[in-house]
Amino acid sequence: MPINTIDGHTFTVNDEGFLTDRAGGSEDLAAILADLIGIDDLTEQHWAPLRFMRTDSATTGVTPTLRRMQTVGGFDIKELFLLFPGKPAKKLAYLAGLPKPVGCV
Amino acid sequence: MLANKLAKANLPDLTITVVDQNDDHHYQPGYLFIPFGTYRPEQVVRSRAAQLSKQVTFLRQTIERVDPDGRQVHLAGESALAYDWLVIASGAAPRPDQTPGLMDERVWRRSAFDFYTLDGAEALHAALANFEGGRLLVHISEMPIKCPVAPLEFAFLADDYFRGRRMRHKVDITYVTPLDGAFTKPVASARLGNLLEEKSIRLASDFAVAGVDPQASTLESYDGRHLPFDLLVTVPVNMGAQFVIDSGLGDDLGFVPVDKHTLQSVAHERIFAIGDATNVPTSKAGAVAHFEVDHLVRNLTAAMAGQPLPSSYDGHANCFVEAGRGKALLLDFNYDTEPLTGLFPAPVVGPMKLLGSFAHQPPRQAGLREDLLERAAAGEAAAGAERDVDVRQGAGHSQEVRSHAHQHY
Numbered sequence: 441m442p443i444n445t446i447d448g449h450t451f452t453v454n455d456e457g458f459l460t461d462r463a464g465g466s467e468d469l470a471a472i473l474a475d476l477i478g479i480d481d482l483t484e485q486h487w488a489p490l491r492f493m494r495t496d497s498a499t500t501g502v503t504p505t506l507r508r509m510q511t512v513g514g515f516d517i518k519e520l521f522l523l524f525p526g527k528p529a530k531k532l533a534y535l536a537g538l539p540k541p542v543g544c545v
Numbered sequence: 546m547l548a549n550k551l552a553k554a555n556l557p558d559l560t561i562t563v564v565d566q567n568d569d570h571h572y573q574p575g576y577l578f579i580p581f582g583t584y585r586p587e588q589v590v591r592s593r594a595a596q597l598s599k600q601v602t603f604l605r606q607t608i609e610r611v612d613p614d615g616r617q618v619h620l621a622g623e624s625a626l627a628y629d630w631l632v633i634a635s636g637a638a639p640r641p642d643q644t645p646g647l648m649d650e651r652v653w654r655r656s657a658f659d660f661y662t663l664d665g666a667e668a669l670h671a672a673l674a675n676f677e678g679g680r681l682l683v684h685i686s687e688m689p690i691k692c693p694v695a696p697l698e699f700a701f702l703a704d705d706y707f708r709g710r711r712m713r714h715k716v717d718i719t720y721v722t723p724l725d726g727a728f729t730k731p732v733a734s735a736r737l738g739n740l741l742e743e744k745s746i747r748l749a750s751d752f753a754v755a756g757v758d759p760q761a762s763t764l765e766s767y768d769g770r771h772l773p774f775d776l777l778v779t780v781p782v783n784m785g786a787q788f789v790i791d792s793g794l795g796d797d798l799g800f801v802p803v804d805k806h807t808l809q810s811v812a813h814e815r816i817f818a819i820g821d822a823t824n825v826p827t828s829k830a831g832a833v834a835h836f837e838v839d840h841l842v843r844n845l846t847a848a849m850a851g852q853p854l855p856s857s858y859d860g861h862a863n864c865f866v867e868a869g870r871g872k873a874l875l876l877d878f879n880y881d882t883e884p885l886t887g888l889f890p891a892p893v894v895g896p897m898k899l900l901g902s903f904a905h906q907p908p909r910q911a912g913l914r915e916d917l918l919e920r921a922a923a924g925e926a927a928a929g930a931e932r933d934v935d936v937r938q939g940a941g942h943s944q945e946v947r948s949h950a951h952q953h954y
């Protein structure tokens with residue numbers, strides 16, 4: 441597994457760049473990673489779904505899907521697409537330090 | 546199958562009741578072949594009660610709710626059944642109502658179809674026969690779905706079908722998926738992605754469907770893509786049974802959260818679940834339900850005796866992929882193993898070259914598929930193999946193979 445170091449943060453990632461250990465994720469790191477995927481500023485609107493993702497996955501053990509972000513978290517999917525353009529589920533997981541959400545096998 | 550095996554185990558003081566809302570057991574893998582006329586509807590339906598051991602009571606009733614604290618199953622009408630142990634096996638069902646605009650009368654069953662129900666597959670058969678060309682979208686709404694390769698196979702078979710009618714040049718086929726590639730598992734995804742390309746089928750990936758615009762006849766995504774269609778073949782969101790949701794026993798898609806190894810409900814120790822109804826992270830496939838049965842028999846037996854649950858299911862799943870033009874490959878994996886590449890010798894189906902392509906004898910693909918499923922479910926496939934299979938089979942053999950497979954489910 442590759443190990444990345446950015447601005448003093450060291451963390452292990454998988455082949456696709458997702459953190460392998462959720463403990464490696466932090467809000468500091470999220471802010472740095474956001475820059476790498478073209479999100480200039482993480483606003484409160486960004487933080488709310490990111491925090492939900494981390495708390496929710498802490499109890500369920502899996503990264504929530506967009507459906508769950510909507511039904512359980514109360515977030516509007518359209519809005520998530522505006523905040524995290526293109527691939528919100530993946531971008532959210534990446535920033536939250538969680539595995540890519542795979543709905544299934 | 547579980548009920549029959551439990552009955553055979555002859556446990557003391559055990560009475561077994563199977564409740565189902567109908568007596569029509571559908572061989573669902575057969576749905577894939579109905580649109581192309583390979584199967585007729587009556588070939589995939591048989592009586593449920595007739596498959597059950599005499600020691601098992603069959604009740605034809607609709608379940609409305611489960612009360613886990615009172616240990617009762619409430620049926621339609623006023624009646625209820627008390628239980629000591631409950632196994633939820635209510636499967637997964639397509640829910641076209643979950644996609645806005647899909648069921649609008651301007652499109653639903655006119656230009657938009659599903660083949661995950663028998664009547665949907667039949668309606669699509671007629672629509673394909675009348676199709677004169679244009680844009681065909683083969684679409685998955687959301688994962689997980691039953692037999693995740695079935696839509697891909699549909700695309701491959703549609704390619705064949707239109708070639709057979711000498712009108713492939715008039716049909717623009719696009720495979721539309723919420724995943725980032727053709728399939729979930731990376732190795733298989735690359736292999737299957739190549740197949741799409743070889744067959745000139747476009748791929749629209751990462752497509753999070755927002756709805757159907759029935760006026761414009763387009764499929765809309767949240768990121769603003771509009772895909773026009775003349776024929777939409779969609780796999781609607783698959784959800785667990787409504788009674789599971791209404792009883793508070795399901796996750797956000799209505800699947801019962803269970804321990805992925807023991808299949809016991811995480812919330813209620815007297816409830817287990819099996820098959821498509823669970824949330825275990827493996828394919829929703831008949832083969833999976835089949836593999837789970839023996840584990841569940843052992844675990845239920847132990848639970849009834851007040852012992853720790855001994856048996857651990859590993860997520861073993863396999864899926865036989867109909868690649869079109871008489872070719873096939875078999876994916877075999879479990880919770881931890883990706884489908885592997887390399888050469889895999891298997892005595893029964895002959896030497897196989899993983900991720901290469903062999904031809905098998907068309908045209909009885911349906912029979913072959915079931916034959917392989919049979920063998921795979923019988924444990925002949927090793928977890929971790931992805932293989933292309935070369936099976937030679939006499940044409941007259943398929944009927945026999947099919948009735949075999951029927952017993953299997």
Ligand SMILES: Cc1cc2nc3c(=O)[nH]c(=O)nc-3n(C[C@H](O)[C@H](O)[C@H](O)COP(=O)(O)OP(=O)(O)OC[C@H]3O[C@@H](n4cnc5c(N)ncnc54)[C@H](O)[C@@H]3O)c2cc1C
Pocket residue numbers: 564565566567572573574575576577606607608609634635636637660661662691692695786787788819820821822829830831832833834863864865918
């Ligand atoms: C197009 C297609 C192709 C497939 N191809 C393959 C394949 O190649 N290989 C493979 O292994 N699998 C395949 N499958 C998947 C396979 O059919 C399922 O995984 C399998 O049927 C699951 O069995 P089950 O018993 O869990 O659920 P089901 O067979 O769906 O049974 C659920 C039962 O619950 C009953 N029920 C639901 N709600 C209620 C209620 N409220 N009250 C009473 N009864 C209720 C239903 O009537 C139904 O009989 C395919 C599926 C489809 C749709």
